[in-house]
Amino acid sequence: MPPLILITRPVDAAKTFAAAVQAELGSGADICIAPLLDIQLLPDLPDLSRYPTLIFTSAHAVASFARATTARDFTCYTVGSATAEKAAECGLSPIIGPGTGRDLAERIVGDAPATPCLHLRGDHIAFDIAKYLNSGGLDTEEATVYRQLPVPLPDAILTRIMQADAVIAPVFSPRSAQLLLDAVPKGSNLHVAAISGAAAGVFAPDNATRIEVAQSPDRQSMLACTATLWSHANRLEGRTGPQ
Template identity: 45%
Template structure:
């Protein structure tokens, strides 16, 4: 049986990633969308009068800010290119820090940027950006704009994980990586394509036949690693993919 692609990225970004994969060789395999997280509005935008900079570490942060505030005059530090592009589309001036939270903090400090800053984020975060920056002498506050609630895998997702066909599972965060194998007696040979080391470490030991880690924590690197994941899946199936 040919491999199946299982995408657990929250919407609308899961469907967006699936559509991008379909433009690549091998990306037209059967695909199942089963968001591991449900994203929803939470909290409000505080008074922005004191802030020199806004910080975004996700496209969702930009999306919920843009829907709640008309302010577009405060410049933005964005964790990566996709988040920066989202901010620009919303009408904001954005600097991409080109990586993860460590890259963002390092860029802000290297730039000698002055606070106060405001980190607009989800309820769950992998790094205390406000705390690190404040400790470095750049006063930074934070505001929670959205929630990230766990969602059970769909019946179709569970069935493919309990089947025989190889499964290619791109994971974009530690939480979605952990949710992939939650309460599912997996029998399928799974190839995980992880966006970062942090996401890869959340895969239970022995749950995946192979874990491939993107060379940079962003969408472009995930797409660069796609051929490697695809080849691994066909190797597990025991066939050679036709070119």
């Protein structure tokens, strides 16, 4: 069987990334959307009038913000370009970070925006931006505006994984990497495209056949990394990639 590309992002993000992968690799790519997280937006925000500067590290936080208020008069930082796109769509003017929470926090410390800052975040984070900024002298608070609820893989998808000669799995955070590792049957021929070293570090050497870290922590680099792993798996099985 051809390599299976297993996309485990929350459903909307998974569909967007799957479409990009399909466009890149063509009709020969076997793509399976299998979310391991369900996003639950929370209805309430804190009183935003206290915060001249908002920080977003995911598009889900932007969605929660946009649903809860029409206020847009803020200095706005986003972790990277994908989150910035969502912020711009809802009427904010984002300052775009380099792609990771730590790099964004370093940028904000350097800019020294008006405080207090507010980090709008999910219930799980890879890097504690508020703690970093407070230690750097910038008064920063945080608010959880969405939850990330684990979702088990259906039996039909587990069967597809076990039947595949190779499973190409892009992972976009350490938490999603751990959920993938917990969900995939033992012995799967797993090839991981990781958005960061932290995400890659979840996997021990015997957990995956191959692990590649994207050149940059962004969607385009993850697409390129996924395509590279897919082409490599095809070569190993004696197949050719798209012409």
